[in-house]
Amino acid sequence: MPPFKDDQIIIIAPGSETTVAQLGLPESFTPARVRVRSRMFPAEKEGEYEPYKIRRKQDKHGATTSEPKDGAQEEKKSNEDEDEEIVWEEDRVSEEGAIWPIQEGRIVDWPCFFALITHVYNTLNPVFHTAILLVTQPAWTPREHEKLTQFFFEKFKTPAFGLMDAALATSWAYGVHTATIVDVGKDKADVTAVSAFIPHTQGRVISLSGCGGEAFTQGLLSKLKSKGLNRDMCEQLKRSPICEILPVGVPVPGSGESPEHTTISNPAAAASTGALASGPAAAAAIGNAPRGPGVDTEVGEDAGIDESEGVLDVASIVAGGKMTEYLAKKEREKQDKANAKKKGAPAPEANKPVRLPNSRREKATFLYEDHALLDNLKNMNLNTQDMADAKSALDEGPSRRQHENGENGELNPANEAKGIGSIRRDIEVGNERFMAGSNGTLEKIADAVHRTISAVDEVAQRSELWDSLIICGNGSKLRGFKEALLQSIQSKYLISPSSATMFTSEIPSNISTPAGTGANTPQPQLGPHGGSQVNPLLLAATTAQTPHLMPHGGNHLMPGMSHNTHSSHGQTPTSIKFVKPPEYFPEWKDVGFDESAFLGAQVAAKVIFVVDQGQSKGYMTRPDYNDQGPQGIHDYSL
Amino acid sequence: MNIPNSSTAPAAGEYAGDEVSAIVLDPGYSTVRAGFAGEDVPKSVCPSFYGLTDEGKYLFGENAIHAPVGNVNIKNYWGSDGIVEDWDTATKLWEYAITSRLTGARPGDPAKNGLNDGADANGDAMDMDIDAIENNEKPLEDSPLLVTEPGWNSAKAREKYIEIAMEDWGTPAFFLQKTGVLAAFASGKASGIIIDVGASHTSVTPVLDGMVLRKGVQKSPLAGNFVSSQIRQTFKQATPEIPLTPHYLVQSKTQVDAGAPAQATYKSFSSNPPTDSFRLNEEDRILTEFKESVVEVWPGPGRFTNGTNEELAKNMPGRPFEMPDGWNQVFGPERFRAAEGLFDASAALTSETNPRPKDEQTIPRLVQAAVQQVDADQRPMLLSNIVVTGGSTLLYKFNERLNYEINNIYPSTRNKLIAPGSVVERKYAAWIGGSILASLGSFHQLWISKKEYEEHGAGIVEKRCR
Secondary structure (H helix, E strand, O other), X not given: OOOOOHHHEEEEEOOOOEEEEEEOOOOOOOOOOEEEXXXXXXXXXXXXXEOOEEEEEEOOOOOHHHOOOOOOOEXXXXXXXXXXXXXXXXEOOOOOOOEOOEEOOEEOOHHHHHHHHHHHHHHHOOOOOOEEEEEEOOOOOHHHHHHHHHHHHHHHOOOEXXXXXXXXXXHHHHOOOOEEEEEEOOOEEEEEEEEOOEEOOOOOEEEEEOOOHHHHXXXXXXXXXXXXXXXXXXXXXXXXXXXXXXXXXXXXXXXXXXXXXXXHOOHHHHHHHHHHHOOHHHHHHOOOHHHOOOHHHHOOOOOOOOHHHHOOOHHHHHHOOOHHHHHHHHHHHHHHHHHHHHOOOOOOHHHHHHHOOHHHOOOEEEEEEOHHHHHHHHHOOOOHHHHHHHHHHHOOOHHHHHHHXXXXXXXXXXXXXXXXXXXXXXXXXXXXXXXXXXXXXXXXXXXXXXXXXXXXXXXXXXXXXXXXXXXXXXXXXXXXXXXXXXXXXXXXXXXXXXXXXXXXXXXXXXXXXXXXXXXOOOOHHHOOOOOOOOOHHHHHHHHXXXXXXXXXXXXXXXXXXXXXXXXXXXXXXXXXXXXXXXXXXXXXXXXXXXXXXXXXXXXXHHHHHHHOOOOOOOOEEHHXXXXXXXXXXXXXXX | OOOOOOOOOOOOXXXXXXXXXXXXXXXXXXXXXXXXXXXXXXXXXXXXXXXXXXXXXXXXXXXXXXXXXXXXXXXXXXXXXXXXXXXXXXXXXXXXXXXXXXXXXXXXXXXXXXXXXXXXXXOOOOXXXXXXXXXXXXXXXXOOEEEEEOOOOXXXXXXXXXXXXXXXXXXXXXXXXXXXXXXXXXXXXXXEEEEEXXXXXXXXXXXXXXXXXXXXXXXXXXXXXXXXXXXXXXXXXXXXXXXXXXXXXXXXXXXXXXXXXXXOEEOOOOXXXXXXXXXXXXXXXXXXXXXXXXXXXXXOOOOOOOOOHHHHHHHOOOEEEEOOOOOEEEEOOHHHHHHXXXXXXXXXXXXXXXXXXXHXXXXXXXXXXXXXXXXXXXXXXXXXXXXXXXXXXXXXXXXHHHHHHHHHHOOOOOOOEEOOOOHHHHHOHHHHHHHHHHHOHHHHHOOXXXXXXXXXXXXXXXXXXX
């Protein structure tokens, strides 16, 4: 009988932005059931943490505790002693003052990290006899592994514990033993070469900072800041389907023929050309969706509201106490819009090109959920009715709620309730939305891949690594990113067949007549075009003969084909390919394999806890821990 | 079922708390290797090159030194004589190599506990400001440390090592060992001649029963960097000159015919171009690739320049190489030239800045000089244990040539080359030897403890680490 059943296994994969976890392995592996944002809030008491922001609230009526506020997302918790009029409110949406214990893949705040793990563990609420598999980030050091081991055994009294490297887990998920894994996270990217299920620790690019999803947000921000968008808006723009990285050669709409890469030297120019090309009014209108034909009504009015700044930054208007004015203005706009429609004025321009593919449209709109505004409203201590009124007045996107939730739900199913109470507005952006990657992020990652593979000591393994590229991580979700990265790598590093050797014979002239064994017969796939596949039989045969003289995987019989048994080039890569994602995980197929490390951990958990049962030391048991202490974990990790 | 008491917590001190894993540090000119004793490869391999910004900020690690930004000078802390020159930086860099991949930063370190950096969106934050860490706990307070040193290290430098370990890092125990001895240990030998061809220096060290014969230690600057400079000269002297354009300057390349000028789109760094030293370091990456895929050592018999050997080489199929900008060519006999200078000083390419190397600097002459210093009756034993190590010995056909040269000098003895098959073992032999040594039970008697250091001062290293 196996020591652990399928439903007695916990998998936790912490990340800089999101920590995913699951209790039990289903029959068919599904994406993680529990997703929490990797952040905690400091509690009242020093050194303690809460999973949600606790807001201190002065309650005027005292009776509102029972009143549901606005949907399910806010639970009011009144203090036990009712005479004091302080009410603590758990705010599940706000992230003000949060501490993010993992930064760029490294654990920077251990007490907070442990609190986060404890929160995840309690959320799963496992039975006592439950094994834990933790997916580790490459940036964690062996000493930190020991620390984690100690924590898990002593805090949760787990009967068995295992660690698994995230890159290795990804290769398990794809079912390939050799791969180059590019894991694009929030602030960083890790590039790992894995050969025969063993990650190359030397030369591994760990936590390449400024190369994650955040870099794209910043890239958008740098382009759109002048248009009045803030970071939060750019973040949501990045996640919306209208933001994508166009392949090289596809012109950015509205900017003539310049592809995105050429704009690196002069981002402002491209941004401005986009604005210029879109007509005189548009320059001012970008990002200001609710305007419509009623533009002129705004001009010359509303001295109280700074037009250029304030329209987007509603949050500060509200905070500044000018909400009533703003609402009045909006009301007028709506009126104007309605009037315009009645008059039979042409429909707003934005509605027409909707049917064009995104990459051809000059401008597009996305729905923005204004959390900052919500925070401000809450801080103003409005009573419930006012709050609801304000919300409905400011909210512009009820009709599209479903659609937008589908988008967000994919990223944050745990916060399902998130969209309901929030305030949404349409924001229109120009072709800046195609320039998320224009700050050199792609080149940086491409260089890291080249460095990682070049650092693999065995030259013979390199071409196989180039041929099995995996890009994963939630930072790589940006549309078009993977293709653009592959293109970027290919245009810079691919070695083309040399014209000088293209037409020479495949076999060097001084080779002896092939022996009857067939071992020396050139394989047909060894052609100069992309023929980097090393025949494994040939390699095995040659390496076995002369093990001590194999620095380059070469061979005495074939001096011309020495270095990596490739026909003409000793250099790599002669071809670069993606690994095909696995096909037998239907649930994963729907959401994509960006979190394939978690899938790999599921596969591994099944193997090491249930199938292997600890025979090959895939995990550490409680007695092992008692004998060897935290340092023993190094003998057990995968 | 092997979990009888799976829910009981261990009593305090129940687990093997006395077994502390030592850290082995093996600094070299090209990389610094660090890892835990008892493991078979160093977990941390970090470049010895570092970046120094104009503001005096240090940048360590691969990610930082390869980022093409302006105002960063790429430097190395080693002196030209193969002894550490810049001790302050060496200390910081070694500490980075250990803390970044092995021990992790200390908790409570205000610079990186996440409380102070808020929304720090600054891109290249790989650079750690080591200064900020200084007033905190010392980084190695619970790990003994074994450091390797070159065979020709000066007495002053040796004292410096222990001072860094004890004063700056607070290590509880320390030992210093020569790379030659450790490389021999890695091959399971206590005696032998160790030929170590590294990046900056080639050394030949006779080792007898685990002790270095100090007067026999030979070194010369003909090593990996010398081969690189030979390749540079090959490129320069070619007609037309072969352009050496590093990757970071190229946006994308187009395929061109062999020998045709490159037609790549280049990147422009108008406002803040990377420095010359950065470019030099990036060019070296290409030269490394060139060495891996093109350069070949003439395997013998005879020297490359002897008789008809050059004619022979011409008939061999050439080997193509493509530059980052797409320029490509097939290299024929000239690919043997680059490394020939290691064995034959007269064959080295020379220019005004690169004078002809001296004859006694070549590898065969070094071996000869080293063997000369050994008692005549020990020589056959040593010659049957010639350990070959160092990254530059991975040059294609290097061992064949070395074998030929040694048999040429000593035809009457039974000479045997011991060259580890796997690249990792060849590159990190000294570290692996250190890992073996530091994990031996008996080694605990050798350590210099903190107490002993406090009692006797830094001079103790001369007495204890021979």
